[in-house]
Amino acid sequence: MNFLPYLVAIWLFVVGLYGVVTSRNLFHQIISLSVVQASTYVLLLAIGYRTGGTAPVFAGIPVGRLAVDPVVQALSLTDVVVGATVTALLLAIAVQVHKRTGSLDPEDLRRRLGERDE
Amino acid sequence: MTIQVRRIVFLLAGAFLAALLVWGMGGLPHFGAYRGPYGDVLNAVSVPERHITDVVTAVNFDFRGFDTLGEEFIFFAAVLGVALILRAQPGEGPGHVEDYATGRAVPPTSDAVRVLGLGLTPPTVLFAIYVVAHGHLTPGGGFQGGVILATGVLLIYLAGEFDDLHGLYTEVTLERAEAIGAGAYAAIGTLGLLTGATFMANVLPLGKIGHVFSAGTVPLINLAVGLEIAAGLVLLLTTFLRQTLVLRPTASPGPLTKALGG
Numbered sequence: 001m002n003f004l005p006y007l008v009a010i011w012l013f014v015v016g017l018y019g020v021v022t023s024r025n026l027f028h029q030i031i032s033l034s035v036v037q038a039s040t041y042v043l044l045l046a047i048g049y050r051t052g053g054t055a056p057v058f059a060g061i062p063v064g065r066l067a068v069d070p071v072v073q074a075l076s077l078t079d080v081v082v083g084a085t086v087t088a089l090l091l092a093i094a095v096q097v098h099k100r101t102g103s104l105d106p107e108d109l110r111r112r113l114g115e116r117d118e
Numbered sequence: 119m120t121i122q123v124r125r126i127v128f129l130l131a132g133a134f135l136a137a138l139l140v141w142g143m144g145g146l147p148h149f150g151a152y153r154g155p156y157g158d159v160l161n162a163v164s165v166p167e168r169h170i171t172d173v174v175t176a177v178n179f180d181f182r183g184f185d186t187l188g189e190e191f192i193f194f195a196a197v198l199g200v201a202l203i204l205r206a207q208p209g210e211g212p213g214h215v216e217d218y219a220t221g222r223a224v225p226p227t228s229d230a231v232r233v234l235g236l237g238l239t240p241p242t243v244l245f246a247i248y249v250v251a252h253g254h255l256t257p258g259g260g261f262q263g264g265v266i267l268a269t270g271v272l273l274i275y276l277a278g279e280f281d282d283l284h285g286l287y288t289e290v291t292l293e294r295a296e297a298i299g300a301g302a303y304a305a306i307g308t309l310g311l312l313t314g315a316t317f318m319a320n321v322l323p324l325g326k327i328g329h330v331f332s333a334g335t336v337p338l339i340n341l342a343v344g345l346e347i348a349a350g351l352v353l354l355l356t357t358f359l360r361q362t363l364v365l366r367p368t369a370s371p372g373p374l375t376k377a378l379g380g
Binding site: 002003004005006007009010011013014017018021022024043046047048049050051053055056057058059063064067068069070071072073074077078080081082085086088089091092093095096099107 | 121124125128132135136139140143144146147148149150151152154156157160161162164165166171172173174176177178182185186189192193196197199200203204207255256257261328354357358361
């Protein structure tokens, strides 16, 4: 069972990629990308976890008590912020794409853009 | 490439990728067997040296405060990007708010939603201020508190109408607040230079461990980040809401829309 969190991270990564590759809707595709990113949270937190360790917050508990790694938790926070900004930007682009072409299907989109070029 | 072919290609490639990841992560320390040493060092020095009891905040805003400055500007740039992408295009203008699908008017917000939304707003704002102000003591900080504060504003929208938000703020106010938040972080960093230490050095008095006014520059940075994140997120929400609720195509499409065949 020691490997389970890593398997969860791998599963989220691959299943999110599957969504990105086969998606027929831009919004679904963007959310799939968020799933890929969620795997990095699991991986980071799994690396820093220590059996029996408490949260790295020493308010009310003595310094020196066994705690998990605070560095990967701080990195997860950065990860969340970057993930939110990427999602916001992609959603904004998707809104404009729908306005221009009337479609959110990536396949459809390619066809429409191709027609215009001819 | 049809969707079916693509799926088969991905299943092969995905299986290979998954196998590669399993093999690679097999070399990591087992779950629960963290080896350190950085986390242990930080856990040991954060309270005695910086008077910060939340070590995650200590890492973000003190030990690697310079990186978080960059992170803050990533957010800043992304909000600017969204505002730019979703600005009113030529051929768009304020229009009637109608339900596109059915052609009927938007149903009024129910009283229950209004009362609940407005009732939840003050505790949400208070909680946001608490989370920002206690970022160096307990889990929380500028990023988390800023998001909660923006949620409070979103609750006002849910309880009322989009127009109600304009009584609260204008977009120029938000842009200024966001810029002040981002600039204040950098300005606090230069305090270190002024005293002859390094950029982002924690040079203010550290105070008593566990008090709100302690930990030197960290609570000030949390305040700056909280302001920036809250203003930036509300700007994001406003931009998306205006896109959905206010902007409509006007009679004559602009040159850009025509050129793109929209």
